[in-house]
Amino acid sequence: MADLYNLDREQVLALEGWAEKSTDALFAALEASKNRPLARILAALGIRGVGTTVAELLVSHYPSIDALATASVEELQAIEGMGPVTAQRVVEWFQRPRHREIIAKLRHAGVRMEEAETRDREARDEQPLAGLTFVITGTLPTMSRNEAKALIEAHGGNVTGSVSAKTSYLLVGESPGSKLRKAESLGVLTIDEATLRQMLEGAGASV
DNA sequence: AGGCCTCGAGATCG
DNA sequence: CTCGAGGCCT
Numbered sequence: 001m002a003d004l005y006n007l008d009r010e011q012v013l014a015l016e017g018w019a020e021k022s023t024d025a026l027f028a029a030l031e032a033s034k035n036r037p038l039a040r041i042l043a044a045l046g047i048r049g050v051g052t053t054v055a056e057l058l059v060s061h062y063p064s065i066d067a068l069a070t071a072s073v074e075e076l077q078a079i080e081g082m083g084p085v086t087a088q089r090v091v092e093w094f095q096r097p098r099h100r101e102i103i104a105k106l107r108h109a110g111v112r113m114e115e116a117e118t119r120d121r122e123a124r125d126e127q128p129l130a131g132l133t134f135v136i137t138g139t140l141p142t143m144s145r146n147e148a149k150a151l152i153e154a155h156g157g158n159v160t161g162s163v164s165a166k167t168s169y170l171l172v173g174e175s176p177g178s179k180l181r182k183a184e185s186l187g188v189l190t191i192d193e194a195t196l197r198q199m200l201e202g203a204g205a206s207v
Numbered sequence: 208a209g210g211c212c213t214c215g216a217g218a219t220c221g
Numbered sequence: 222c223t224c225g226a227g228g229c230c231t
Contacts, residue, residue: 051213081211081226083230137223145222160211162224175219179222 036109038065043110045102047093057081058090064114065103069094127156128200133166134159137180140193148193155200163188170198171196179206 001108005152012023042065043055043186067092076087093099093170107113134152136145136159143151148171149159163170163182170190183190191199 049213055211081230085229088226162211164210166210179223 001148002123017204026090038113038115039065041065041106042068042112045093045099049090054081054086060116065107066113069100110153129157132157132168134169134171135161135167135183136171136173137162138176140171140173142193148196151200152196169196174185 009023010029012018012026014022018026038058039052039055039059042058043050043052044137058068058076062071063197068076071091073084073087073091076082076090077084103113129152134157136148138147152159160167163179163186165186165188166182167186167188170178170179172190172192180190181189193201
């Protein structure tokens, strides 16, 4: 049998249930996967303590895997939010030969290992949500939770996972979780997606 | 101490 | 997706 990871278009088309449409979709998805945000790659490496948030923090200071891989514990620890434990784990991860091989293989396969470009909106001062912290619960009408998170962050806001006294607004969708009750008990303001969009209007910003 | 993050578990849904 | 436990950071 052929190697699953090296099938070409012809070979896939020969498979039962794989005609033009699904085959094209497969290869398109494969191509697209090589162009993911660097933070996503980083978060997927399995470095203890490095999930999506810390990965983004790292990428904001080190725009390429190579730059990050050569950083020292001291340098990493200088980043606000990075303590000695996580800094050490990052450095140790990149020291392992088998991990370096993984990086090399990904790169060889065409996966982008640098951050494409820097953010835009920040420079234009369109940050109506600066200093505000949001929590999302339930299903929103026109966007996924991730899209909402990206939208909020793109306008300067923060999104966290649990409601606390520091939460500015709870963004509530359909069938909310227990966060709604907690927000009510803490007196945290609740808004819906439409209200969020109105908050964005102020700066003349759109998605 | 308090807040935030990661990550695994179990519910929910298309 | 939501929730909660465990752990890191300030």
